[in-house]
Amino acid sequence: HWGWDFNPTTSTTYLYPENKVVDYLRQDTALYRVLPLQSEKLVFGPNVLSVFGIQTIGGYTPLIQADYYDLYKKISDQVDFAWLRSSPNKLAMSVFEPLVSLLNVKYVLSVKPLASDEVLQVDQMGCDTAIFLDGDWATQTFTASDPGLNRLDFLLAPSTSASEDSVIHFRLWRDDIDGDLVAETEILASPTDIPLAHTIYFAPVADSAGQPFVWGITGEETMAVCAIGSDQNLAFNAYGTQLISRAEIDGIRIYENPNTLPRAYLVHHAETVPSDQRLERLLDTDFDFYHSVLL
Structure with a gap:
């Protein structure tokens, strides 16, 4: 035109x-x-x-x-x-x-x-037990199977006692709860009489495959998260997804x-690279462009 x-x-x-x-x-x-x-x-x-x-x-x-x-x-x-x-x-x-x-x-x-990936279906995860949050952190340790970990799906348990939407706080740490904080966000959860799936996206973790992580949520006493099995492991899926x-x-x-x-956006890490090597470094599989910049 x-x-x-x-x-x-x-x-x-x-x-x-x-x-x-x-x-x-x-x-x-x-x-x-x-x-x-x-x-x-x-x-x-x-x-x-x-x-x-x-x-x-x-x-x-x-x-x-x-x-x-x-x-x-x-x-x-x-x-x-x-x-x-x-x-x-x-x-x-x-x-x-x-x-x-x-x-x-x-x-x-x-x-x-x-x-x-499609949006998660509830029947992909179980809900044997409801763990009420009551202001405490419910946490679960896992080892990531995918590179570029950037998504975690969890299941909230039925909570008909809540009269209105409640805020759920989510965190993801590397190694343990004293490790590096990878992601932090909050969602608005509605009262429900059936298990309700929620999906959290965060910046991909480039070297996540085979590495340990901990995720956790907390909220009001009327909110509960689903757990499965006799060990009461929190019901969730975590993986890397592109589209x-x-x-x-x-x-x-x-x-x-x-x-x-x-x-x-702001990053906390910088690398100094000769101009003729910048593109090659940018494409290196171990370079995390979500958290680093090339100078």
């Missing part, structure tokens, strides 16, 4: 009509970017989403900075459409790579299915990336 103000012969509404995919994305009013994957079928070609006020990490422009171009191509250089391939003026991707989280990508659009399937509209699958980073 370049030059439309100078030659407004055709309205953008004819060439780019409103559509249900855009309507879905517009429901999220946060600041984020979208990654349309160009594979098998063109999904919102270069710059098309900008017509609707939606930002992406690629597109066409003669003003792409060299550093950004190098970073983009280092993340993924696979483009299934020949006319979108290597060009200093065009950027596109055909596969999802976790490093796009660094570029504030919250939604991924694709015509073919991607590996993803969540949210919707399929007009042949386009919409996935949410739970690991997206904001445009700017």
Whole structure:
């Protein structure tokens, strides 16, 4: 739509009509970017989403900075459409790579299915015993099986005695409750007469596989968490996940990336790396870009 103000012969509404995919994305009013994957079928070609006020990490422009171009191509250089391939003026991707989280990508659009997780179903976990919180911390130790641990699902027990929503505090520690605090958040829990699953997302822990962690929750005396077995272990699942399937509209699958980073954030660790080695270090599997910065 370049030059439309100078030659407004055709309205953008004819060439780019409103559509249900855009309507879905517009429901999220946060600041984020979208990654349309160009594979098998063109999904919102270069710059098309900008017509609707939606930002992406690629597109066409003669003003792409060299550093950004190098970073983009280092993340993924696979483009299934020949006319979108290597060009200093065009950027596109055909596969999802976790490093796009660094570029504030919250939604991924694709015509073919991607590996993803669905929202937890209650019947995946049991509820043999209800442990009432009563202001105390209920904790559970576990060993992570996945790299990039970033999700924990737990099950609240029926609690009909509560008359209104209650605040539940969640924490995740490395090693034990005196170890490093990995995540901390709170949720609003409603009274229920059936076990109710809750999902907590947090920044991925890069080296989590095989490592010990402890998670815990606390809340009012009327709230209870489910436990299973004679040992009364808390009912939960913990794993690393990259994408969540949210919707399929007009042949386009919409996935949410739970690991997206904001445009700017604070970290507690910095590394000094020569300029010509920055990209290689960024892609190292042991580099945690959620908590470190390269100088």
